Amino acid sequence: MRAxxxxxxxxxxxxxxxxxxxxxxxxxxxxxxxxxxxxxxxxRLFIIGTLIEKEETRPESEVIRIRIADPTGSxxxxxxxxxxxxxxxxxxxxxxxxxxxxxxAKLLERGGKVIPFIxxxxxxxxxxxxxxxxxxxxxKATIKRIEMMKGDSEIARxxxxxYNPNLEEYREMVISALMRLKEEVKITEEEEEESIEESIEExxxxxxxxx
Amino acid sequence: xxxxxxxxxxxxxxFKDYNVSRSEIEKRLKLLVFEFKVPEEEAKRTIINGLRxxxxxxxxxxxxxxxxxxxxxxxxxxTVKAKVIQLWEPMSQSIAQWGIIGDETGTARFVIWxxxxxxxxxxxxxxxxxxxxxxxxAGIKSIKVTSISEVKEIDEEIEVNESWGExxxxxxxxxxxxxxxxxxxxxxxxxVVEAGICKEHGxxxxxxxxxxxxxxxxxxxxxxxxxxxxxxxALTGLDLKTAKKMAFEHLDRNVVLMELKKxxxxxxxxxxxxxxxxxISVKRAELLKTKIIEExxxxxxxxxxx
Numbered sequence: 252m253r254a255x256x257x258x259x260x261x262x263x264x265x266x267x268x269x270x271x272x273x274x275x276x277x278x279x280x281x282x283x284x285x286x287x288x289x290x291x292x293x294x295r296l297f298i299i300g301t302l303i304e305k306e307e308t309r310p311e312s313e314v315i316r317i318r319i320a321d322p323t324g325s326x327x328x329x330x331x332x333x334x335x336x337x338x339x340x341x342x343x344x345x346x347x348x349x350x351x352x353x354x355x356a357k358l359l360e361r362g363g364k365v366i367p368f369i370x371x372x373x374x375x376x377x378x379x380x381x382x383x384x385x386x387x388x389x390x391k392a393t394i395k396r397i398e399m400m401k402g403d404s405e406i407a408r409x410x411x412x413x414y415n416p417n418l419e420e421y422r423e424m425v426i427s428a429l430m431r432l433k434e435e436v437k438i439t440e441e442e443e444e445e446s447i448e449e450s451i452e453e454x455x456x457x458x459x460x461x462x
Numbered sequence: 463x464x465x466x467x468x469x470x471x472x473x474x475x476x477f478k479d480y481n482v483s484r485s486e487i488e489k490r491l492k493l494l495v496f497e498f499k500v501p502e503e504e505a506k507r508t509i510i511n512g513l514r515x516x517x518x519x520x521x522x523x524x525x526x527x528x529x530x531x532x533x534x535x536x537x538x539x540x541t542v543k544a545k546v547i548q549l550w551e552p553m554s555q556s557i558a559q560w561g562i563i564g565d566e567t568g569t570a571r572f573v574i575w576x577x578x579x580x581x582x583x584x585x586x587x588x589x590x591x592x593x594x595x596x597x598x599x600a601g602i603k604s605i606k607v608t609s610i611s612e613v614k615e616i617d618e619e620i621e622v623n624e625s626w627g628e629x630x631x632x633x634x635x636x637x638x639x640x641x642x643x644x645x646x647x648x649x650x651x652x653x654v655v656e657a658g659i660c661k662e663h664g665x666x667x668x669x670x671x672x673x674x675x676x677x678x679x680x681x682x683x684x685x686x687x688x689x690x691x692x693x694x695x696a697l698t699g700l701d702l703k704t705a706k707k708m709a710f711e712h713l714d715r716n717v718v719l720m721e722l723k724k725x726x727x728x729x730x731x732x733x734x735x736x737x738x739x740x741x742i743s744v745k746r747a748e749l750l751k752t753k754i755i756e757e758x759x760x761x762x763x764x765x766x767x768x
Contacts, residue, residue: 259636261681278555351728353636375728425765
């Protein structure tokens with residue numbers, strides 16, 4: 252017998268970072284979820300982004316603070332000695348580099364302030380194509396939530412009551428993330444074609460040498 | 463004559479799971495209708511009650527007919543004989559127990575509501591679930607045990623057909639379980655053996671395999687998956703022979719698991735295979751390669767239309 256594993260949700264940094272409330276955790280063994288302004292209940296996240304910071308919080312604290320950027324902002328994360336696998340893989344990671352992270356979603360409450368952060372369970376190297384797929388997938392999930400927020404489900408009502416979010420702001424966030432993706436994809440495809448053309452030319456030159 | 467046949471069919475439908483033949487019903491019906499001149503509806507009732515007594519069935523058994531799992535229909539009340547295959551941790555206080563049951567025709571979920579006050583079922587035992595209700599969520603049937611239901615253990619070994627059918631999914635591999643890599647498994651149950659000892663079956667014959675057990679997550683649902691050597695070889699180039707060599711060179715079989723994690727964790731896959739309980743036994747797996755530009759346009763349109 253085992254507990255149901257929590258799904259790793261897809262959410263952009265901006266939406267996650269504006270979270271201030273937790274729900275759940277009432278019944279024994281009921282998980283605690285971070286509630287985002289668009290009504291996402293998340294306990295676990297899957298993120299692909301750019302590692303832009305990795306630093307020990309204090310000398311010899313053995314806790315490493317990281318930041319992972321996506322097109323909308325960055326996720327703050329802490330990797331401690333209780334996440335040995337994540338910590339070991341982090342050692343090999345360069346800044347900047349594209350990484351895939353499965354992490355627990357958390358809220359840090361300190362001095363009346365609430366700061367969302369993540370606790371990585373696993374960290375792996377990734378690549379631009381996979382990151383682009385993640386952005387697309389996350390855009391789709393965010394669109395679904397914006398639509399859900401226009402309805403009258405229990406979770407939509409709760410999120411409205413807690414955050415009263417400006418849906419237009421999130422709509423623009425999605426559009427701008429996709430626009431950047433569109434530009435990037437075009438550039439890489441053009442570059443790819445250029446480099447293919449170059450290598451074909453080289454090949455022809457080589458062949459010329461033969462005859 | 464048509465009227466007779468339609469009554470025979472009606473009665474047959476009610477008792478079809480109890481080994482009652484059409485000819486037996488027809489014989490009884492003709493005797494009553496033609497020889498004793500009993501009105502047809504009266505004859506029907508007499509036969510149903512008679513069969514019910516012969517078979518030692520309660521009236522409820524007919525209102526909640528004994529049904530095979532493959533034939534469960536949402537919204538119906540039924541009685542099911544099944545084996546409890548897996549119990550899950552209840553996620554809310556309103557649930558006493560839940561998990562998976564199976565019979566020779568398939569598998570379904572079951573939920574015993576806390577309010578029902580019914581049964582403590584155990585994994586691997588066989589039960590009759592009387593007067594339960596069927597519903598369906600995301601294509602998976604489930605039976606609900608309420609206060610009018612009864613759950614009794616039965617002295618009968620039910621053979622289970624595990625398959626839920628073929629499935630194809632796309633998602634990220636977010637976790638690889640520790641019982642993956644180069645492992646020695648029990649030949650009976652597939653669990654990892656330690657020093658030749660299986661937790662379930664004691665000292666057993668074991669075999670050494672290369673496999674991966676883990677979780678594919680698409681952001682909305684999770685799927686437990688199992689990949690065999692062939693799948694892993696196609697994805698990573700690693701086969702049992704090379705894995706054994708690696709483990710031997712490092713004097714540690716854990717290096718194989720680390721290698722699988724390094725190569726596969728955090729990547730997107732499109733996989734297809736057979737869904738058994740909650741686990742997909744993967745037949746084909748490929749790294750997701752997409753030309754996303756057209757989809758970006760489409761999703762952008764969606765966002766603009768919000």
